[in-house]
Amino acid sequence: MNIEEQFNLIAKEYDSNRRKFIPCFDDFYKNTTDFITSNINKPKRMIDLGAGTGLLTYFWFQHFPDSEYVLVDIADEMLDVARKRFQNIESISYQSENYIHKLPDTDFDTVISALSIHHLEDCDKITLFSRIYDNLPSGGLFVNYDQFCAEQMQMDHWFNSYWETQIKHSGLTDADLALWKERRKLDKECSVKQEITMLKECKFSIVNCVYSYQKFSVIVAIK
Numbered sequence: 001m002n003i004e005e006q007f008n009l010i011a012k013e014y015d016s017n018r019r020k021f022i023p024c025f026d027d028f029y030k031n032t033t034d035f036i037t038s039n040i041n042k043p044k045r046m047i048d049l050g051a052g053t054g055l056l057t058y059f060w061f062q063h064f065p066d067s068e069y070v071l072v073d074i075a076d077e078m079l080d081v082a083r084k085r086f087q088n089i090e091s092i093s094y095q096s097e098n099y100i101h102k103l104p105d106t107d108f109d110t111v112i113s114a115l116s117i118h119h120l121e122d123c124d125k126i127t128l129f130s131r132i133y134d135n136l137p138s139g140g141l142f143v144n145y146d147q148f149c150a151e152q153m154q155m156d157h158w159f160n161s162y163w164e165t166q167i168k169h170s171g172l173t174d175a176d177l178a179l180w181k182e183r184r185k186l187d188k189e190c191s192v193k194q195e196i197t198m199l200k201e202c203k204f205s206i207v208n209c210v211y212s213y214q215k216f217s218v219i220v221a222i223k
Contacts (some may be wrong), residue, residue, distance in 0.1 A: 050073055052174045
């Protein structure tokens with residue numbers, strides 16, 4: 001199955017299982033978002049790339065309920081869950097499309113993404129980062145909450161082995177684990193260092209990893 005089919009298949013169970021798949025869930029989503037939002041002004045309009053069920057937008061919305069949000073995802077059924085989550089909130093809109101081909105045709109000053117960009121080949125990551133940079137205003141923000149490999153193969157094996165052990169003891173069903181292993185075949189991870197280098201090459205003036213726990217890191221880039 002391709003990415004769209006994989007994520008449509010798990011849309012309804014996605015949020016309930018997310019915490020089980022991410023051992024550092026609270027730090028990764030909530031605490032890091034608390035840290036970032038405490039240091040920036042209210043965004044006017046935000047784009048959430050690979051928004052899925054709107055989980056990451058949910059955490060940002062707690063801080064900036066008056067901002068506008070555009071949720072972009074290739075999987076319609078994932079966005080259907082997001083529509084139910086944010087029902088009757090007019091400041092949140094949705095676009096079903098592949099963001100690697102184009103970004104929403106609107107002005108925005110902040111781009112966020114969670115656990116999506118690691119599905120792209122490195123050349124496509126660079127294309128995306130460059131496009132984000134070109135469309136952000138000066139001082140605009142890009143935050144990528146994502147899954148990364150370690151720089152050394154042996155350490156990456158450690159990370160993957162420990163993560164798999166944690167997931168096996170999380171209470172997930174055998175069917176959930178089987179689907180996760182299939183989705184892992186779609187991963188095209190780079191290291192945090194590699195992604196920081198890509199972002200700097202795309203001319204972002206400030207780039208830093210603000211959170212890291214083995215497979216999971218959050219990188220902030222400012223134009």
